[in-house]
Amino acid sequence: MNKQVVACASGDGIGPEIMAAVQRVLEAAGAPLEWRYVELGKLAYESGHSSGITPEAWETIRATKVLLKAPLTTPQGGGYKSVNVTLRKSLGLYANVRPCVAYAPFVATWHPKLDMVIIRENEEDLYAGIEHRQTDEVVQCLKLISRPGCEKIVRYAFEYARKNNRSKVTCMTKDNIMKLTDGLFRQVFEEISLEYLDVQTEHMIIDIGAARIADTPERFDVIVTSNLYGDIISDIAAQIAGSVGLAGSANIGEHGALFEAIHGSAPDIAGQDCANPSGLLQAAVQMLVHLNLPDTATLVHNAWLKTLEEGIHTQDIFRAETSGECVGTQAFADAVIARLGQVPVLLPSACYTEASEQEAPALITSALPRPKATKELVGVDVFLHWRGTCPEELALRLQKLGSARLKLVLLTNRGVKVWPDGFPETFCTDHWRCRFTAKGTKLIYHGDVLALLAGLDMASLDFIKTENLYEFDGIPGFALAQGQ
Structure with a gap:
């Protein structure tokens, strides 16, 4: 099988450690990948690139159209933009897909039935980053919501639900206060929902929605929301599932895709061989599905589930009552490699197919035709x-x-x-x-x-x-x- 070329950023802090662990697992699983390393983050900032991305990195990412990225560090203070936000917006990666699953009883959680996917709009909202100081005492940040942006992400969420046998899509906004911006998001959701009558729908105000994610997450299936809300609730969902260290995410657009763990670079534990590589490994599984390598994705995912099931855990999820052995980053990767070809006994096993398109349903890039208003x-x-x-x-x-x-x-x-x-x-x-x-x-x-x-x-x-x-x-x- 010909190898597929993928851009790779080893990241900052714990990034190089967990990337090395993940790449060893992928190599052992026979993933036909060829890496093209790019410089992003701390070193790029320090070499004078205020975006945190070198020109050579841009060239490679745009050529390969797929990037696996470890966590990056954005320097504190003004003048520095988030590399993550810049990549997502510059490359048109409008859909952020974050599965959040509980792995009870092997990973401690109060919510053993949690299994939801949060689909977050990735380009607009307050993350447009348009801010100004206007007076001695007041600064502003513009919240931008467009109809085409809403239509793309809402339709993506419904397509995802339909292709992955998910029964319900919940829209979360704050349209009782922001009646025009969040009101438009909800209006588009209600319009498009009429085309998907086989999928249940509901709308929820974001504050009570976040509270219910924390309290009764089993009531949710697919959630679609705008940029800031999605960023917040996806971390809530990942944490109550067991740990943010377990979750990966996909960023999907018409011209490419980016895969990453949802946690940060954790410089305080860098170099200690104790970080959990699971989030980046889960992102890599999403990447394999995106690259139409479902058999390899299934192999890696099941080996990882088997490792969790046997109680081999890193320190962030180790609990004496549910875990068997506390291991470091590389030892955890070794444990996953040793279980390639095995499937979990109690946890639901993974089974990806070419037809399932689990991480990347058909892209929706065109807005619905509308007459020009007077x-x-x-x-x-x-x-x-x-x-x-x-x-x-x-x-x-x-x-x-x-x-x-x-x-x-x-x-x-x-x-x-x-x-x-x-x-x-x-x-x-x-x-x-x-x-x-x-x-x-x-x-x-x-x-x-x-x-x-x-x-x-x-x-x-x-x-x-x-x-x-x-x-x-x-x-x-x-x-x-x-x-x-």
């Missing part, structure tokens, strides 16, 4: 850096500017209405939103906004940002203020 400008939010404390004083100054087509209707501070009819108890900082809407006519034009900004400049008011207020097919494309 878009009308009806107002503008102007954000000011103003050090005063009295909303009435600021409102009076703004009203004195005068405008033939725009009127001041609202002031907010940190999203809370403070004028008109604000409360003196409301705490205010130096960041003010001033909402202007059309006066005497429904529509305004960009020239009206520019004239307003010119007036603010003449009045020595420091405007730091504007957001135009639009209606789309007559429906407001902006939220009301809290208290409005």
Whole structure:
């Protein structure tokens, strides 16, 4: 069999140790892989690459289209971007797939029936990383949610459920508060669910959803959610299953795939031969399925399950009452290698097939066709850096500017209405939103906004940002203020 070329990043901290262990297991299992090593993370940062990725690494990853990556370290402080986020977004790896399974009674857990898959949108949300300091006291982070992004990840989740005989997909959002961004995610979920009537569906607010994952995870099957929520709940699910050290993840896109453990680089235990390589090994199993090597994936997965079942555990999951022998990183790999060809007795055995496509169902990259909306400008939010404390004083100054087509209707501070009819108890900082809407006519034009900004400049008011207020097919494309 011809070898398949795979890019490999050994990582930082415990990364080189667990990567070596995993590669020994794969070699012993006869995986037809040829490694192309790339430089990512700490060494790349130190050599002057602020992204943590060298140009040569980009070239190799894009050529091979598959990367197995050990954990990386992002330096503390400003100026450094996460390599993980950069890889996922730059390569269009929009679907993060994280299976979370309990291995009771061999790995201690309060939830022996836990078996869920969390499918997380990987490119948008607050992880867009668009942040600004706007005043002395306020910074902002933009939450970006797109309809095409929602459609791709939601459809992926339903396809995954259908191809893997999963009966239910749960959508988690916070659309009771973020009615436009999270509201769009839920709306798309409900639209697409109508095409998958063979799959049960439900929606849950993310806070109670996270609580129920921690309390009754057996009620979930497949969960689909946005980037930040998915990052948080997948760690919760992995930890209550037994350990974050047991879980791997796949990052799937149209042009490639990245496979990694979900835990960090753990520099405090680096070099001690005690790290658990299981998360990276599980990611490697996902990679083998993606590469259409189901027999090898089955062989490795079952040997790993047999090792757990026989109580051979690393220190992170070792419990005197459930474990038999505490071993180091390389000894654990040796134990898995010794059990290649064996299957677990009590734990459900793995069985991958070419047809199952367990980790990578058909990619969904095209958005549903939608007619173009009629878009009308009806107002503008102007954000000011103003050090005063009295909303009435600021409102009076703004009203004195005068405008033939725009009127001041609202002031907010940190999203809370403070004028008109604000409360003196409301705490205010130096960041003010001033909402202007059309006066005497429904529509305004960009020239009206520019004239307003010119007036603010003449009045020595420091405007730091504007957001135009639009209606789309007559429906407001902006939220009301809290208290409005």
